[in-house]
Amino acid sequence: MPAVDHFPADQWARVLAQAWRDTARGRLGYQHPLGHAGLREEIAAYLRASRGLACAGDQVVIAAGSQNSLDLSYRLLADPGDVVAMEDPGYLGARAAATAAGLRIAAVPVDSDGLDVSVLEALEPAPRLVFVTPTHQFPLGVTMSLERRLALVAWARRTGAWVLEDDYDSEYRYGSRQLDPLTVLDRAGRVVYIGTFSKVLFPSLRMGYLVLPPGLVDGFEAAHLCSDIHRPVLEQAALARFMEQGHFAQHLRRTRELHAERRICLLEAARQRLGGLLDVQEAIAGLHLLGRLPDGVDDRAVCDAAAARGLDVWPLSLHAVNRSTRGLLLGYGGVSPALISSGVTALADAIEEVLSQAPAAV
């Protein structure tokens, strides 16, 4: 969760009112399946500036957040029974939607350089799709190395597979190191870029987008026609105005500072109070940090003990096919510094409780 407590609600109320006046005047009927033209242009301009994507508005498709982008992509780019390669551990929602689309999942391990592309290259037959989070791997938080990125786009070109690059929280970067997205490195048009406003505005807006190689645009138009005709228009128009008027850039600057402060606050509190209990890893981007538990400690038991203290922490194993992967996901974006501090104290208690109950040697 981002810092929704600092969302500029009054500014949003104004762009909503403006957008409704426009909508009522001529956009009450069916609209374009790919989305509001002005918003698609604003998103393309934003991605050209922020991510170096050489994209035009007509390559941008509006979707209901990353989940919807994935669902549409799976259904359009693969057939039931096809294999999709996924990071392990990786985003649970991406796995669930793939299973719902009838795809088989090939779990590919992730190390400190991101997805292990050599494992992918060895898969026979080659998967039809691969889902990756190169900027800030979910949930481990690592960044894919340039060497791996180049190997991945070369593999996709060679095999004709599609790469789904989910850049879900790249807006929040805390280091200087910034690598080109796969979409920029790809010269063969095999990468679909997936972005979302859930992390930079708010999740209940359900607004995200895909950036497509030009040859896929007609297919996604048909996919939208079949699944929902088009996305509701009012909030698309409001967001277009929010971006045009500069509020989006301003909000991003403000939340970048806020999230950076909260991240430091969590790292500092962890250093002071979680030594020996949880090894919290620094990550260069995003809204959460990963903590490694001592060997043999069940992350789900810790999460239950934390929940009993009113603390919502996710177990790493929830997102893993290989369940020996244990750890905790600590989201800090939507949590004030005071709550981060008291939360870390409660978390230390929860881990100690589980440790005290565990068999002496596991």
Next chain:
Amino acid sequence: MPAVDHFPADQWARVLAQAWRDTARGRLGYQHPLGHAGLREEIAAYLRASRGLACAGDQVVIAAGSQNSLDLSYRLLADPGDVVAMEDPGYLGARAAATAAGLRIAAVPVDSDGLDVSVLEALEPAPRLVFVTPTHQFPLGVTMSLERRLALVAWARRTGAWVLEDDYDSEYRYGSRQLDPLTVLDRAGRVVYIGTFSKVLFPSLRMGYLVLPPGLVDGFEAAHLCSDIHRPVLEQAALARFMEQGHFAQHLRRTRELHAERRICLLEAARQRLGGLLDVQEAIAGLHLLGRLPDGVDDRAVCDAAAARGLDVWPLSLHAVNRSTRGLLLGYGGVSPALISSGVTALADAIEEVLSQAPAAV
């Protein structure tokens, strides 16, 4: 299209502003996959009163219009390769989504009593699903007889098939005759009811709903989680207020009168100016009328000739698997009486043009 020119834009602006204040105060994070609880309750109350459905709010699922309800239903209730029975002629969007979901289509003819259930009963093996529009068949405009309704729900109980009952424009009824929806007649929990606000509010809102047999609710929750997590929350909250405050009932009364006037206006203009060219059928519900062309006249050629005169008319054959079905769909909901009158004149010209070009005997 409904009479969106009479949509109460100022009232909607007020409920939007109220709904945004509520949303900003505590609903910016992820919400319930099945939809806004208050809206689900309002819809259930509305359907109990208007359609006699004995449903509770927790059986109602919010979806992005009927198209999205169909897409979710196809994916959840059938597997790729399964057969779905559909009315022929029938709604093109329903066929397209079924094909996209990997289903095979069994086209079942429609006569003046609606879908021919005896043809359905003879299909071997029995289809897994059947899609029907009993209140006001799209596109023919006929109403399914009570006998057929009872036979259809009995068939579904016997075979274990699911019935998708799309009640897309039942709010607009012009006769006294009103039969129970299949959902009311069904005692075995085999019917999924699909409704939409596209025809009673406006299409670009993309808001509709399903009413489910209780056993299906968990499955649709999972389907939403995989496809979009949940629908955007703001306009759900706005619509809940619009209904709570009585604006919805008032708008419905007003548009019923407006649409009734427009329907009479179209029937009268057709009687005066389309004699011998187009036999316009009366229908007891909806926002469009069907016109039968003289034998051998190509409905697509007439639509092209009408389009050249600035008139948007749909060919019946577009919605037919059996393409010998010819006719014109004349939407009147979104058209003022003055435009209906000039449109009918232009349509008479267009039909005459095509007749004059046709071979003497076809």
